[in-house]
Amino acid sequence: MNTFELKTKVIFGREALQYLQNLVQKKIFIVTDPYMVKSGMIDSITKYLAEGSFQIFSDIVPDPPMELVVKGVGEVIAYQPDAMVAVGGGSAIDSAKAIMHFSREIGELEKMQFIAVPTTSGTGSEVTSFAVITDKQKGVKYPLVSDVLIPDVALLEPELVKTVPPAIVADTGMDVLTHALEAYVSTKATDFSDALAEKAVALVFQYLLRSYESSEDMEAKEKMHNASCLAGISFNLASLGLNHAIAHNIGGKLHVPHGRTNAILLPHVIEFNSNITGFTPKDYSEAAIKYAKIAKLIGVTGSTVRLSVKNLINEITKLMQRMKMPTKLTECKISTEDILKEKKSIAEGALKDACILTNPRVAGISDVSEIIHKIS
DSSP states (O other): OOOOOOOOEEEEEEEEEGGGGGGTTTTTEEEOHHHHHHTTHHHHHTTTTTTTEEEEEEEOOSBBBHHHHHHHHHHHHHOOOOOEEEESSHHHHHHHHHHHHHHHHTTTTOOOOEEEEEESSSGGGOOOOOEEEEETTTEEEEEEEOOOSSSSSSOOOOGGGGTTOOOHHHHHEEEEHHHHHHHHTTTTHHHHHHHHHHHHHHHHHHHHHHHHTTTTTTHHHHHHHHHHHHHHHHHHHHHOHHHHHHHHHHHHHHOOOOOHHHHHHHHHHHHHHHHHOSSSGGGGGGHHHHHHHHHTTOOOSSSSSHHHHHHHHHHHHHHHHHOOOOOSGGGGTTOOHHHHHHHHHOOOOOHHHHHGGOOSSSOOHHHHHHHHHHHH
């Protein structure tokens, strides 16, 4: 038996931020990063709130550590807000999720509303039960998974992603594609998660390059913001796989941006998961057949499943090349020596990562090591 439900109210499109007017009579705790404050972008949030009715916690950093969460919890409990508003990319929203959860439990703030406002089109964190917190001493990223982490409201305002630099548009957009494709071939995939993943993939191939090429293409910005959310809902239902399991550990050890790491891995993980051993239908895995369906969806189908999967991989690689993305870790200013030094621990960590449990093909240490070798 399966269930399908959405906890999060999603408000999308231009002027979505007007929803914040509902908070004008409440105390608000805002979680964001220093750039949002220094650039003045946070004013797009606070202009809807009454003066003196909010407190801003802007200490968020990439790969948020547990120490940051502890500090945030202390400030929330001291302030006693009616609502928490997370504004930013995955790091800000993930941090806010952890801060919100522990504040509700420790500070007896069970009724505190949680609103997520993404400023990048990538993580889908505004609708998921996932958060990633880093242990900096061990160099490991820990995925937290619990329905209590899901925001109550998500505000998808395309104006907030208008000024995102092209390189970040590429990284986050490829993260969306990875989310959708991993959810699509997950062992927990259903008709419902598949429908959301298919739409997200279609939107990515139609609008990501446009969003990368022009900051003024608001249709592309809005569609990629929607795609990110749809992919988030899909993988929240079906979970992820080997791609993210490896990426979490590469990020923790080598500090390559998450979306970029996912993109570098994606062609190789698709090839591994497809596991095509011959040329007849009996040689095609279920994952390969589903990848072939995606190839057909985006218009690059082949005469066989094998060719369709190959065409899908080629189309992903072509998209990355057009966005000037690296295809190897060494192109991310990571030395071969550092990769070799961390290779074993990355592989071992990937096999312990929760995301690997729903990968369509079981991977061993040698399989992961081989993938790392291919992207080095």
